[in-house]
Amino acid sequence: MLSKPKNTDLKYHIVVEWPPSCRNRNVKTLRNRPDLVYRLNEHTKKCMELAKTYSNVKIESEYNFVGIRMWFRSGKDVYDFILNQNKNEIKVIPELYVVNGLNNRLDKFFFRVEGSEIIVY
């Protein structure tokens, strides 16, 4: 179950999907497929580089079958990150978790990108 990183003011959580060939691969498969591991690493490096553009971003180090889990502190940053996903040749899963400051729980939302706008619902 998704939980908020401790002792941080990170608020927004998104997942950047792995490249198609790497998705839903279990650890056993990955042990026998160094080519996929290479692609996963390259993709992670790319996300880490992109994250440097923003003020406070955390990339979860734990392996996830679906993609790279990222936490953002600023709404403006995550908005910009999502909006520029095509330009950066990444795909963000259209689900957004937001830490609710009232109860510290994660509220789940969905979004779609329409032109230069992100519609959240």
Added chain:
Amino acid sequence: MGTELALSYQSDERIIVGCGITSAENGYTYTVVNDANTLDAVMQLPKLHTTVVAPRQLYAKYIWHDRIECLPPFDELKEYDFDPEKVSQQQVALALACWIGTPSLFLLGYQLESIKETPALQAFARLYPRSKFAYIRKPNPQKINVFDPYPNVIIDDTETFKQMIKNVVQA
């Protein structure tokens, strides 16, 4: 004014839950907004010194902004069909104050009205029997009897309330 309430007012954990644009301008702890036009107006204020709290659908529009939070789901109100987008703003503010769990609530400017608002306050008093509700109104010799069956609701006037604050400050 009951001693318990006076003691509660001395607490450092005083939280002010208001609603609408005036609450936002006054910098109350939380400002509840449950309609789109007011939310747009509040979010366009040059400086926000309050945390705006809005129902999920309205919150989604301003999800990227700093000083706004989503209303909690109010699980204890589910069986009452409590829809934060359909009830009055003051009811949502009251629901939030009860949800926060403060033992004493001072209701200032809460508008009583026989069809919805008074029954709502009575329902909250029933639902939260351990919370004390102090309904503060302008001095008025006419007695309000509708809360007589509710031992956790007291009616007081602004003068007594101001005096209590003075006493607390002096103490």
